[in-house]
Amino acid sequence: MHPYRSHTCGDLRATHVGETTRLSGWVHRVRDHGGLLFIDLRDHYGVTQCVIDPDSKAFKLAETVRSEWCIRIDGDVKKRTDETINPDIGTGEVEIFIRDMEVLGAAKELPLPVFGDLDYPEEVRLKYRYLDLRREKLHNNIMLRSNVVADLRQRMWGIGFNEFQTPIITASSPEGARDFLVPSRLHPGKFYALPQAPQQFKQLIMVSGFDKYFQIAPCFRDEDPRADRSPTDFYQLDLEMSYVTQQDVFDTIEPVLAGCFEKFGGGRPVNRNWPQISYKDAALWYGSDKPDLRNPIKMQVVSEHFKDSGFAIFANLLKQEGTEVRAIPAPTGGSRKFCDRMNKFAQGEGLPGMGYIFWRKAEDGSMEAAGPLAKNIGPERTEAIRQQLGLEVGDAAFFLGGKPKAFQTVAGKARVIIGEELGLTDL
Template sequence: MLEHLGSFQRTHYCGEISEKDLGKEVRVAGWVDTTRDHGGVVFTDLRDRTGKVQIVFSPEISEDLVEKAKKLRHEFVIAVKGEVRRRPPGTENPKLKTGEFEIYAKELQILNRSLPLPFPIENEIKVSEEVRLKYRFLDLRRPKMAQNLIFRHRMYQVVREVFNKEGFIEIETPYLTKSTPEGARDFLVPSRIYPGKFYALPQSPQLFKQILMVSGFDKYYQIARCFRDEDLRADRQPEFTQIDFEMSFVRERDVMDVAEKVLRALYKELLGVEIGEIPVMSYDEAMERFGTDRPDTRFGLELKNITDVAKRCNFKVFRTVAEKGGIVKAINFEGGAGLSRKEIDELTKFVGIYGAKGLAWIKVLPEGKLQSPIVKFFTEDEIDEILRRLNAKPGDILFFVADKPDVVNPALANLRLKLGKMANLIDENKINVLWIVDFPMFEWNEEEERWEALHHPFTSPKEEDVEKILEEPGKVRARAYDMVLNGVEIGGGSIRIHREDVQEKVFKVIGLSDEEAKERFGFLLEALKYGAPPHGGMAFGLDRLCAIMRGEESIRDVIAFPKTQRGQCLLTGAPDSVRKEQLEELHIEIKDEEGEEV
């Protein structure tokens, strides 16, 4: 028979029982973690979100209470009143925060029972993520998952404390807004009141925070929910959270300083780690040395450009690429000469994922001889130059990729990471943060044969490059900055365009007509005509940053109710069909491929 709380009132959380409570009567409540019958005395570990405490049901106090305790099972919900005592010497549990104490029960109320569990409530479990997400209410009871969400809560508090101290104002922006494509598909919400019209869920608060700057709120921040209808992976969700802020009358360094204060405070307050000076690296340097604009600088294996040598060698593959404007880059995998041909073939297949047509290699054998199918095509001087640039030594293997930059760089950048993990070169305890700056303003879309904004079309060009926008868009640099942590972009932003004439030039380069620009972004363009101040800002990916700080590989493990990689909520069954009456209210019909109404 189940009981009610009645006059019971909890006085302590389970994980907070301590020395100061010895001899006191306390009331605790939670879930039965384990129960052990030791010959008449029943021991129960009771758990809530703060931890566990041992409850003792002893016949010295009540035989009836012991019999009642014997009926307890995993995850029963109970309330207990009892006296806090010190555990007898030798029975302490050093793994528990409360391991020196126990509660001798005087009263027990069984508030609810539980069915047998689909998986145990413990940190390390062997069960599929699909099962965990279906029973998320149980998954979140696991101490590790509970601590992830508590850690996330503490992140919110630290973030708000930093911004409030810096004089920022927290302002919410709308969830139901106008569709203004920003790189991904919008989630659309049909309007019942305006048939055929749609709201869009915001991909970011970008336009609204710029309008807030025009409105005179010179320091804004928000822990903002954002929505993007895009293909998902471990670090993507259709709905995610940003630490978003914007400032007026600032230059790049002003925004970057605030971002650094947020990051430093999070690491110091939550992990006790001091973040030192954060270096700045240009986009061009990052691409040249690492092949990516989010380099992991915790280990070496840097890329080396040998295109000039390739131009004069007799290896046709290299020479042809170099003569056609492509590049040839290489990595020295130190100590890797022992790789088998099978392992090299697997690495060749791996770089093929990124478009590379092949992976050339040269082994520097321990005795100093070279082994490779391509060595014969190089002169002795050319080989010496390559070995010198790559700092090659006996026992090393050199890998080469030749192609267009947008093939070579990602192929070798990902090969570098794979080799770094293979050789255990990455120190997981290191925290390497850096800024990447001086991004190109535009990138060329070969398929559509047009320029696109590398970040977004509201990013300001560098002042000295404004005159190049229309004539030489490929040479324009953006006033953008990304923060990279251990090879992951955790935040990015820019100084924004605040002049209508510059904004019009950018729209023209990316192929937006005046009519299209007005249709998509008319409210922002109108605002720029009324005294818009110079402004800039940034956004951190809170989910991603939280996952990194907690040592989780997937952001799903730091989100209470995430979606799967297919965008489904296995707990609720969303997305799901709705009643025909609801669709009729929205003037929506669903038809099959043949055009027949479903």
């Protein structure tokens, strides 16, 4: 028999009942049931329940083991009783009766538990990263990353792309962030840079006559951390194609990414008919070139309703070249409390404020527009705005005016907040 294992902790099934097995792994959990010890043994592949009683020669040693000790056990595969079957794990129909045991590596008291999903301070998790990554959620995340990268490679190879690796030490090639610099040993006082993207090298590959290139490329950028990106480096699917149009690139990459999301998206449906949005439209509708389309809100230009109106701030703004007024529809947002909160948000972002109109039911049962803007521009203009935005009783609209570059980013943030707070975004 192999010195460490005949099976992994994810292998054994009911078909193995009656066999002798050897497993090695970490002690996930120990449970004492009145002299009968249960040890959940874990490795990369899964968890197997092991049991030992005082008749076993290894019982005294088994009493000493604790969580995250690394052990090797020899035992017999037995079928669990129907009431003790665990359908949540692949090995849930069987258990191992331990005949012999060896401690491969004992562990002191743990600085953070591996069993469970308790939240611990980041500095503790990073200091003991090897323990943190043993936790089920983190372990699965690392495996997901590995499998996604492998899947992308297979898909790119399958459509005729070749993978090439580009240099990591290079001359500076700014991509919009700060470079990481590496001092040169051979040329004192001079520095190499870590690439923010393999831009120059992949273009050299293309002009050298290689038709289709891709790389799962590391990108090093000395920038602040983001929610979805490490502060120092990240990896991207990088590709180049020869003799193609922009549409050819779209048509090539769409099935690659859609297929990957279908495979690893947990069964969630993936729309393979991706909308193609120009930068101009994205800036107008969403205030961002990377909008979250789970949020259905689209901003619209409503300048014509404020020209020569009784709302002097917007009316005077629109007399200046390059200015406009945009509306952010807010279905179900028609309360003064919510509108005042969004106005305060805009002020916190450095703008004078954000105008609003909300529609409510009047005492006579009809619909009426409320808010300072509605009073200033009158019922005819507010009704035209409502119809353009497709709003009803209980809805609201927010307004920002001026040169788009001055308010566009704030408008995009407001759109996100409105969608989340009103439950419009499909999370």
